Amino acid sequence: MISGRCAACKNQRRRCPSDCIFSPYFPANDPQRFASVHKIYGGSNVGKMLQQIPPYLREQTANSLYFEAQCRIQDPVYGCVGIISKLYEQIHNTEIELAQIQTQITCHKLQLLHPNNAETNFNLLPTAEAQSNFQIPPESNNPPQFQWPNQVPWFN
Numbered sequence: 772m773i774s775g776r777c778a779a780c781k782n783q784r785r786r787c788p789s790d791c792i793f794s795p796y797f798p799a800n801d802p803q804r805f806a807s808v809h810k811i812y813g814g815s816n817v818g819k820m821l822q823q824i825p826p827y828l829r830e831q832t833a834n835s836l837y838f839e840a841q842c843r844i845q846d847p848v849y850g851c852v853g854i855i856s857k858l859y860e861q862i863h864n865t866e867i868e869l870a871q872i873q874t875q876i877t878c879h880k881l882q883l884l885h886p887n888n889a890e891t892n893f894n895l896l897p898t899a900e901a902q903s904n905f906q907i908p909p910e911s912n913n914p915p916q917f918q919w920p921n922q923v924p925w926f927n
Protein backbone atom coordinates (compact mmCIF):
# COMPACT_ATOMS: atom_id res chain seq x y z
CA MET A 772 0.00 0.00 0.00
CA ILE A 773 1.71 3.15 -1.27
CA SER A 774 -0.24 5.71 0.77
CA GLY A 775 -0.04 3.55 3.90
CA ARG A 776 -3.75 3.29 4.68
CA CYS A 777 -6.74 2.08 2.68
CA ALA A 778 -9.83 4.26 2.34
CA ALA A 779 -11.60 2.41 5.16
CA CYS A 780 -8.74 2.80 7.65
CA LYS A 781 -8.26 6.41 6.61
CA ASN A 782 -11.97 7.05 7.17
CA GLN A 783 -11.87 5.32 10.55
CA ARG A 784 -8.59 7.07 11.44
CA ARG A 785 -6.78 3.88 12.32
CA ARG A 786 -3.63 2.06 11.29
CA CYS A 787 -4.07 -0.16 8.21
CA PRO A 788 -2.70 -3.63 9.02
CA SER A 789 -0.96 -5.65 6.30
CA ASP A 790 -3.87 -8.12 6.30
CA CYS A 791 -6.56 -5.40 6.30
CA ILE A 792 -9.84 -6.89 5.06
CA PHE A 793 -10.77 -3.59 3.36
CA SER A 794 -7.57 -2.61 1.58
CA PRO A 795 -7.93 -4.78 -1.57
CA TYR A 796 -11.47 -3.52 -2.18
CA PHE A 797 -11.44 0.04 -0.86
CA PRO A 798 -8.27 1.71 -2.16
CA ALA A 799 -7.11 5.03 -0.77
CA ASN A 800 -7.55 6.77 -4.13
CA ASP A 801 -11.34 6.18 -4.02
CA PRO A 802 -12.51 7.39 -0.59
CA GLN A 803 -16.11 7.85 -1.83
CA ARG A 804 -16.40 4.09 -2.37
CA PHE A 805 -15.92 3.30 1.32
CA ALA A 806 -17.84 6.40 2.43
CA SER A 807 -20.90 5.11 0.55
CA VAL A 808 -20.93 1.60 2.06
CA HIS A 809 -20.08 3.02 5.47
CA LYS A 810 -23.05 5.38 5.29
CA ILE A 811 -25.51 2.61 4.38
CA TYR A 812 -24.19 -0.52 6.13
CA GLY A 813 -21.67 0.75 8.65
CA GLY A 814 -17.95 0.11 8.13
CA SER A 815 -17.65 -2.67 10.72
CA ASN A 816 -20.62 -4.54 9.23
CA VAL A 817 -18.98 -4.40 5.80
CA GLY A 818 -15.77 -5.78 7.33
CA LYS A 819 -17.74 -8.62 9.00
CA MET A 820 -19.52 -9.46 5.75
CA LEU A 821 -16.22 -9.60 3.84
CA GLN A 822 -14.66 -11.85 6.50
CA GLN A 823 -17.57 -14.29 6.41
CA ILE A 824 -17.29 -15.07 2.69
CA PRO A 825 -14.55 -16.88 0.76
CA PRO A 826 -11.79 -14.60 -0.57
CA TYR A 827 -12.62 -15.26 -4.22
CA LEU A 828 -16.09 -13.73 -3.71
CA ARG A 829 -14.97 -10.66 -1.80
CA GLU A 830 -14.26 -8.36 -4.74
CA GLN A 831 -17.66 -9.10 -6.28
CA THR A 832 -19.30 -8.62 -2.87
CA ALA A 833 -17.57 -5.28 -2.31
CA ASN A 834 -18.63 -4.12 -5.78
CA SER A 835 -22.20 -5.22 -5.11
CA LEU A 836 -22.32 -3.54 -1.70
CA TYR A 837 -20.97 -0.34 -3.25
CA PHE A 838 -23.52 -0.43 -6.07
CA GLU A 839 -26.42 -1.11 -3.71
CA ALA A 840 -25.24 1.61 -1.33
CA GLN A 841 -25.05 4.11 -4.21
CA CYS A 842 -28.58 3.17 -5.25
CA ARG A 843 -29.85 3.54 -1.69
CA ILE A 844 -28.21 6.97 -1.36
CA GLN A 845 -29.71 8.15 -4.65
CA ASP A 846 -33.12 6.60 -3.97
CA PRO A 847 -33.56 6.24 -0.17
CA VAL A 848 -37.02 4.65 -0.47
CA TYR A 849 -36.50 1.96 -3.12
CA GLY A 850 -32.72 1.66 -3.54
CA CYS A 851 -31.75 -0.77 -6.28
CA VAL A 852 -35.27 -2.25 -6.21
CA GLY A 853 -36.32 0.97 -7.96
CA ILE A 854 -33.97 0.12 -10.85
CA ILE A 855 -35.24 -3.49 -10.95
CA SER A 856 -38.83 -2.23 -11.08
CA LYS A 857 -38.02 0.16 -13.93
CA LEU A 858 -36.30 -2.65 -15.85
CA TYR A 859 -39.30 -4.97 -15.30
CA GLU A 860 -41.55 -2.21 -16.58
CA GLN A 861 -39.34 -1.80 -19.68
CA ILE A 862 -39.41 -5.56 -20.29
CA HIS A 863 -43.19 -5.61 -19.90
CA ASN A 864 -43.66 -2.65 -22.28
CA THR A 865 -41.26 -4.21 -24.79
CA GLU A 866 -43.11 -7.53 -24.63
CA ILE A 867 -46.38 -5.72 -25.34
CA GLU A 868 -44.75 -3.86 -28.25
CA LEU A 869 -43.39 -7.18 -29.54
CA ALA A 870 -46.85 -8.77 -29.28
CA GLN A 871 -48.35 -5.85 -31.20
CA ILE A 872 -45.69 -6.12 -33.92
CA GLN A 873 -46.21 -9.89 -34.14
CA THR A 874 -49.93 -9.23 -34.51
CA GLN A 875 -49.24 -6.72 -37.28
CA ILE A 876 -47.01 -9.24 -39.05
CA THR A 877 -49.75 -11.85 -38.77
CA CYS A 878 -52.29 -9.33 -40.10
CA HIS A 879 -50.08 -8.52 -43.08
CA LYS A 880 -49.47 -12.21 -43.80
CA LEU A 881 -53.22 -12.93 -43.70
CA GLN A 882 -53.89 -9.85 -45.81
CA LEU A 883 -51.48 -11.20 -48.43
CA LEU A 884 -53.23 -14.58 -48.34
CA HIS A 885 -56.74 -13.07 -48.49
CA PRO A 886 -56.57 -9.64 -50.13
CA ASN A 887 -60.34 -9.63 -50.80
CA ASN A 888 -61.18 -9.66 -47.06
CA ALA A 889 -59.28 -6.41 -46.45
CA GLU A 890 -62.38 -4.23 -46.06
CA THR A 891 -64.23 -6.31 -43.44
CA ASN A 892 -64.28 -5.36 -39.78
CA PHE A 893 -62.52 -7.79 -37.43
CA ASN A 894 -61.15 -6.36 -34.20
CA LEU A 895 -58.06 -8.56 -34.02
CA LEU A 896 -56.30 -7.38 -30.85
CA PRO A 897 -57.03 -4.03 -29.20
CA THR A 898 -53.88 -2.32 -27.95
CA ALA A 899 -55.13 -2.05 -24.35
CA GLU A 900 -55.71 -5.81 -24.14
CA ALA A 901 -52.40 -6.84 -25.70
CA GLN A 902 -50.76 -9.55 -23.60
CA SER A 903 -47.02 -9.94 -23.32
CA ASN A 904 -47.34 -13.71 -23.79
CA PHE A 905 -49.33 -13.35 -26.98
CA GLN A 906 -48.74 -16.24 -29.40
CA ILE A 907 -48.82 -15.93 -33.15
CA PRO A 908 -51.52 -18.27 -34.42
CA PRO A 909 -49.99 -21.22 -36.26
CA GLU A 910 -50.06 -20.92 -40.04
CA SER A 911 -52.87 -22.91 -41.54
CA ASN A 912 -54.31 -23.62 -44.95
CA ASN A 913 -57.78 -22.84 -43.54
CA PRO A 914 -57.43 -19.62 -41.50
CA PRO A 915 -60.48 -18.37 -39.58
CA GLN A 916 -62.73 -15.82 -41.24
CA PHE A 917 -61.06 -12.57 -40.22
CA GLN A 918 -62.74 -9.23 -40.62
CA TRP A 919 -60.29 -6.39 -41.02
CA PRO A 920 -60.69 -3.14 -39.09
CA ASN A 921 -60.93 0.11 -41.01
CA GLN A 922 -58.42 1.54 -38.60
CA VAL A 923 -55.91 -0.42 -36.47
CA PRO A 924 -55.53 1.32 -33.05
CA TRP A 925 -51.74 1.22 -32.81
CA PHE A 926 -51.26 2.83 -36.24
CA ASN A 927 -52.48 6.17 -34.86
Ligand SMILES: [Zn+2]
Pocket residue numbers: 776777778779780781786787788791792793794
Ligand atom coordinates in the same frame (compact mmCIF):
# COMPACT_ATOMS: atom_id res chain seq x y z
ZN1 LIG B 1 -7.14 -0.79 5.81
